[in-house]
Amino acid sequence: xxxxxQLSMMLIASLLVLGTSSCKxxxxxxxxxASIESxxxxxxxxxxxxxxxxxxxxxxxxxxxxEACKSRCEExxxxxxxxxxxxxxxxxxxxxVVVPPVSDALSQAIADAVKDFPGVITELKDGVLTLTGEIxxxxxxxxxxxxxxxxxxxxxxxxxxxxVKK
Amino acid sequence: MALKDKYKELIDAATAAPVVNLQVREQDHVLxxxxxxxxxxxxxLWDIYGKLDPDYASGDLMLNINSVxxxxxxxxxxxxxxxxxxxIRSGPSTExxxxxxxxxxxxxTLVRKENDQWWLVKTNDGEEGYSFTQYLTPVE
Numbered sequence: 034x035x036x037x038x039q040l041s042m043m044l045i046a047s048l049l050v051l052g053t054s055s056c057k058x059x060x061x062x063x064x065x066x067a068s069i070e071s072x073x074x075x076x077x078x079x080x081x082x083x084x085x086x087x088x089x090x091x092x093x094x095x096x097x098x099x100e101a102c103k104s105r106c107e108e109x110x111x112x113x114x115x116x117x118x119x120x121x122x123x124x125x126x127x128x129x130v131v132v133p134p135v136s137d138a139l140s141q142a143i144a145d146a147v148k149d150f151p152g153v154i155t156e157l158k159d160g161v162l163t164l165t166g167e168i169x170x171x172x173x174x175x176x177x178x179x180x181x182x183x184x185x186x187x188x189x190x191x192x193x194x195x196x197v198k199k
Numbered sequence: 200m201a202l203k204d205k206y207k208e209l210i211d212a213a214t215a216a217p218v219v220n221l222q223v224r225e226q227d228h229v230l231x232x233x234x235x236x237x238x239x240x241x242x243x244l245w246d247i248y249g250k251l252d253p254d255y256a257s258g259d260l261m262l263n264i265n266s267v268x269x270x271x272x273x274x275x276x277x278x279x280x281x282x283x284x285x286x287i288r289s290g291p292s293t294e295x296x297x298x299x300x301x302x303x304x305x306x307x308t309l310v311r312k313e314n315d316q317w318w319l320v321k322t323n324d325g326e327e328g329y330s331f332t333q334y335l336t337p338v339e
């Protein structure tokens with residue numbers, strides 16, 4: 034008799050727990066989602082993320098700026114009331130493609146030497162400079178003098194057959 | 200035709216000029232001619248180059264004649280831009296900001312040679328900065 038009582042009480046207790054929690058969940062998922070979104074939207078690094086909440090489990094997806102942002106995002110979501118677990122499906126954005134600046138001395142020197150010949154296009158590869166575009170016939174010598182002196186900086190050859198002389 | 204034959208007139212002129220530390224070397228189908236001379240000799244050699252290889256279009260010669268090797272600090276330099284003023288910059292590249300200008304045919308003073316392309320110069324007004332050597336000609 035005592036055992037039956039114990040069992041039934043446990044049953045009731047568990048039913049209660051289940052009942053109340055399932056009731057709460059249905060009410061709160063949308064609210065939880067709203068409060069998570071307000072947190073995520075407030076951080077510029079997390080702008081690319083989105084979240085869905087089901088039964089208190091928040092699933093974050095989208096793109097985070099970097100790994101640190103991804104874990105920060107997860108921590109922030111965990112703290113939000115009503116969140117029971119976090120599934121972090123965020124991907125980290127590939128590093129921004131930075132156009133390499135004209136860094137080495139030779140490239141810079143070439144850029145300087147052709148600066149006053151606006152129609153000339155340069156391409157440097159393995160020490161060989163290819164000139165295309167166009168230039169006034171009278172200016173070719175001045176340009177070439179400047180470029181030939183860059184041999185001291187490692188320039189090996191100048192291909193200018195594609196350069197149109199006006 | 201071997202490149203030394205194609206450019207024989209040029210090499211002969213450089214030898215006769217004279218060009219100091221003249222080096223003539225052929226490698227990977229490119230003839231390299233290096234040396235130091237006056238500005239007038241450099242001009243003469245470049246005119247021969249242009250005659251033998253119109254518009255310098257063959258890509259088989261690198262003519263590296265330094266006409267400013269003998270120039271020392273304190274030397275007077277004439278601004279030989281095509282038409283415009285010469286920029287004087289805060290550092291030795293076109294990335295550096297313009298801190299002054301020198302008029303065409305103005306004479307400036309060499310303060311220091313940063314490299315073959317950029318020299319630190321000073322104008323008579325006291326403006327000091329880096330200018331591109333391509334537009335500076337020693338007052339001979």
